[in-house]
Amino acid sequence: MEFEDDAFVLSARAFGESGAIVEFLTAEHGKYAAHVAGGGSRRLRPFLQAGARARVRYRSRVSDQLGAASLEPVGEGPAALFDDAMALAGLSAAAAVAAGALPEREPHPGAFLAFEALSLALADPDIWPAVFVRFEAGLLQELGFGLDLSKCAATGAVDELIYVSPRTGRAVSRQAGEPYKDRLLTLPPFMLGAQSRLMPGDVRAGLDLTAHFLEAFVFGPLNRPLPPARLWLIDRLSEAGKL
Numbered sequence: 001m002e003f004e005d006d007a008f009v010l011s012a013r014a015f016g017e018s019g020a021i022v023e024f025l026t027a028e029h030g031k032y033a034a035h036v037a038g039g040g041s042r043r044l045r046p047f048l049q050a051g052a053r054a055r056v057r058y059r060s061r062v063s064d065q066l067g068a069a070s071l072e073p074v075g076e077g078p079a080a081l082f083d084d085a086m087a088l089a090g091l092s093a094a095a096a097v098a099a100g101a102l103p104e105r106e107p108h109p110g111a112f113l114a115f116e117a118l119s120l121a122l123a124d125p126d127i128w129p130a131v132f133v134r135f136e137a138g139l140l141q142e143l144g145f146g147l148d149l150s151k152c153a154a155t156g157a158v159d160e161l162i163y164v165s166p167r168t169g170r171a172v173s174r175q176a177g178e179p180y181k182d183r184l185l186t187l188p189p190f191m192l193g194a195q196s197r198l199m200p201g202d203v204r205a206g207l208d209l210t211a212h213f214l215e216a217f218v219f220g221p222l223n224r225p226l227p228p229a230r231l232w233l234i235d236r237l238s239e240a241g242k243l
Helices: 077-081 085-101 109-121 128-142 174-183 202-219 228-239
Strands: 002-015 019-026 030-036 053-059 067-073 161-164 171-173
Touching: 002 030, 002 085, 002 109, 019 053, 019 067, 019 085, 019 109, 030 053, 077 085, 085 109, 085 128, 085 202, 085 228, 109 128, 128 202, 161 174, 171 174, 202 228
Parallel strands: 030 067
Antiparallel strands: 002 019, 002 053, 019 030, 053 067, 161 171
């Protein structure tokens, strides 16, 4: 098997004297792990950080065995965020969530596009935490667990959608949800439209919302917790007053 594709690095670990096992999220082929010769070298190591973009050439004699890959770096990648520890934490968290949630060798172009959108947004500290929430919602959608925020699950109303059912992932209006509000998840307005203004607490509500469904439908069935990098990101955002 052989292909060439655009990719983001999700993780890398040393292998042997100078190689590395690298996990990529590719645009057309999904998540792939491969051996990169020289991946542990001083020359290549900066290009194998989580979130780095590359053009990858993958080859394997047998389709179900670990293959080998070579890469051509694209852009500055994480190096462009060197002076922004918070954005780097966001990039690392996104890579960890994608690595843990996505199945191996299964095309998920929507996941690649969501990761790309987040990586571009990281240059703007005022908006990227909200884009991170949308990235996780996009992953859920891509995996078949998308939230239905188009109308109230109980009444069909499209106005004042402020809750989400923790069981079904469907929106609930203010009026229909009032008797059950203590059992419902908060739906921040920015998840309903790109033009909605971010208010204090909205990003926290969004992260709690996506975390619930990632745990319930993705990580829980795999008997895995949410990645530590995501938990660390929330701590950092909270300390910085971004939540």
